[in-house]
Amino acid sequence: MSEILIQGGVSLEGEVCVQGAKNSVLPILAATILAGGEVLLEGCPHLRDVDASVDILRGLGCRVRWEGDALLADTASMTGCAISDALMRRMRSSAIFLGAVLARCGRAEMSYPGGCELGPRPIDLHLAGLRDLGAQIREEGGFLHCSAARLTGREIVLALPSVGATENLMLAACGAQGVTVISNAAREPEIVDLQEFLNACGADVAGAGSSAVVIRGGRKLHGCRYRCMSDRIVAATYLCAACAAGGDIFLRRAREEHLATVTASLRQAGCAITSDTAGIACRCIGRPRAVRPVRTAPYPGFPTDAQAILMAALVRSEGTTVFEENIFENRYRHVDELIRMGADIRVSGRTAVVTGVEHLSGAAVRCTDLRGGAALCVAALAAEGESRLFETGHIERGYEDIVRDLGALGARITGAEERN
Ligand code: EPZ
Numbered sequence: 006m007s008e009i010l011i012q013g014g015v016s017l018e019g020e021v022c023v024q025g026a027k028n029s030v031l032p033i034l035a036a037t038i039l040a041g042g043e044v045l046l047e048g049c050p051h052l053r054d055v056d057a058s059v060d061i062l063r064g065l066g067c068r069v070r071w072e073g074d075a076l077l078a079d080t081a082s083m084t085g086c087a088i089s090d091a092l093m094r095r096m097r098s099s100a101i102f103l104g105a106v107l108a109r110c111g112r113a114e115m116s117y118p119g120g121c122e123l124g125p126r127p128i129d130l131h132l133a134g135l136r137d138l139g140a141q142i143r144e145e146g147g148f149l150h151c152s153a154a155r156l157t158g159r160e161i162v163l164a165l166p167s168v169g170a171t172e173n174l175m176l177a178a179c180g181a182q183g184v185t186v187i188s189n190a191a192r193e194p195e196i197v198d199l200q201e202f203l204n205a206c207g208a209d210v211a212g213a214g215s216s217a218v219v220i221r222g223g224r225k226l227h228g229c230r231y232r233c234m235s236d237r238i239v240a241a242t243y244l245c246a247a248c249a250a251g252g253d254i255f256l257r258r259a260r261e262e263h264l265a266t267v268t269a270s271l272r273q274a275g276c277a278i279t280s281d282t283a284g285i286a287c288r289c290i291g292r293p294r295a296v297r298p299v300r301t302a303p304y305p306g307f308p309t310d311a312q313a314i315l316m317a318a319l320v321r322s323e324g325t326t327v328f329e330e331n332i333f334e335n336r337y338r339h340v341d342e343l344i345r346m347g348a349d350i351r352v353s354g355r356t357a358v359v360t361g362v363e364h365l366s367g368a369a370v371r372c373t374d375l376r377g378g379a380a381l382c383v384a385a386l387a388a389e390g391e392s393r394l395f396e397t398g399h400i401e402r403g404y405e406d407i408v409r410d411l412g413a414l415g416a417r418i419t420g421a422e423e424r425n
Contacts, residue, residue: 016252018252031101114150252289367388
């Protein structure tokens with residue numbers, strides 16, 4: 006599907022079970038390399054980025070197959086330690102495989118992961134940390150030639166709390182002799198999920214969720230059966246959809262403690278939100294109100310992945326909301342498309358000022374990236390008339406089936422093959 010048609014002006018009603026978390030299963034799939042046996046990953050979402058990870062594992066000689074909504078990965082048969090350029094280019098976060106391959110094989114060959122639509126995506130912190138553990142890494146012609154006769158645990162201080170670098174170094178440290186402490190580690194819930202998975206495989210990792218993660222390496226790991234957490238950004242998307250279109254929804258498996266900064270903004274916008282261990286309920290009536298400034302920051306700050314999505318929910322609000330994008334350089338690409346629908350947004354550097362308008366009009370709009378595309382779905386639900394979203398392949402990287410889920414909540418939404 007590369008087009009989505011949405012008839013706006015319909016409020017949402019109903020319940021949906023939130024898919025497994027993309028940003029949790031991707032590092033966990035890399036971590037299966039350390040297990041060296043069968044891992045059954047239950048509730049694994051069917052996503053383009055998961056498909057790319059499966060192809061990387063198969064390219065390394067691992068056996069991977071779907072069993073319903075569970076993915077069975079057997080890495081006992083792993084034979085390779087090189088990831089092709091084509092595979093590396095399919096998914097920007099493929100760098101996450103480096104630490105695990107190095108720890109398992111003592112060598113790793115892969116091309117530099119490309120930048121992406123959000124701007125440059127450097128991995129200098131990943132490489133510095135791996136060198137701290139004793140890896141030799143030669144960067145030549147866009148390729149990384151890595152070797153590590155032996156990895157040795159020690160303290161690594163991250164210059165900034167990078168999610169990917171924290172995860173990559175957790176995996177490499179599992180293969181290092183001795184204790185590794187990652188200081189100034191990222192604190193995202195997906196990192197806690199990775200820790201729980203590694204420990205289910207027999208590792209000894211502690212501290213995830215805090216800024217100091219401690220890994221006692223050198224243990225022989227084994228396969229396991231694991232269910233990853235629900236996707237907090239997908240949950241945020243559907244909450245923002247209810248805010249934009251109005252409605253009364255329940256998101257099963259969503260955990261409010263994982264997106265407290267997003268629900269805080271939605272409550273300021275006038276949504277009535279309650280939650281328990283089963284999920285999050287959200288009731289939004291009438292036009293949203295503008296909210297206090299939204300500044301993206303590492304967890305537990307406001308998630309950069311929800312910036313476009315909340316912005317889309319507020320373009321029809323009463324009042325003005327200021328956004329500040331502090332994580333990525335180029336994460337306002339959705340703004341021009343929202344303006345096509347009648348939004349009033351002014352961008353200057355990292356700041357975007359959203360002045361709410363009373364009416365949005367359906368339009369033909371282009372998905373610029375994963376979360377920008379999801380944001381256009383949110384705005385189209387609040388617009389008058391039909392919107393046609395094209396280049397929706399971006400959305401399929403992170404949403405198992407946004408048409409199915411929003412349709413289950415009562416939206417008038419259909420997917421279609423792109424008209425030429
Ligand atoms: C993860 O990306 C997520 N992806 C991103 O989600 C998310 O936006 C991001 O964390 C921040 O929360 C996955 O988990 C697969 P970072 P990652 O390393 O690990 C700079 C989505 O929409 N940096 O925390 O790449 C970097 O340039 C995606 O689901 C360095 O300078 O994020 C960025 O400015 C988008 N050097 C900042 O740190 C490095 O070595 C945060 O990056 C690494 C990162």
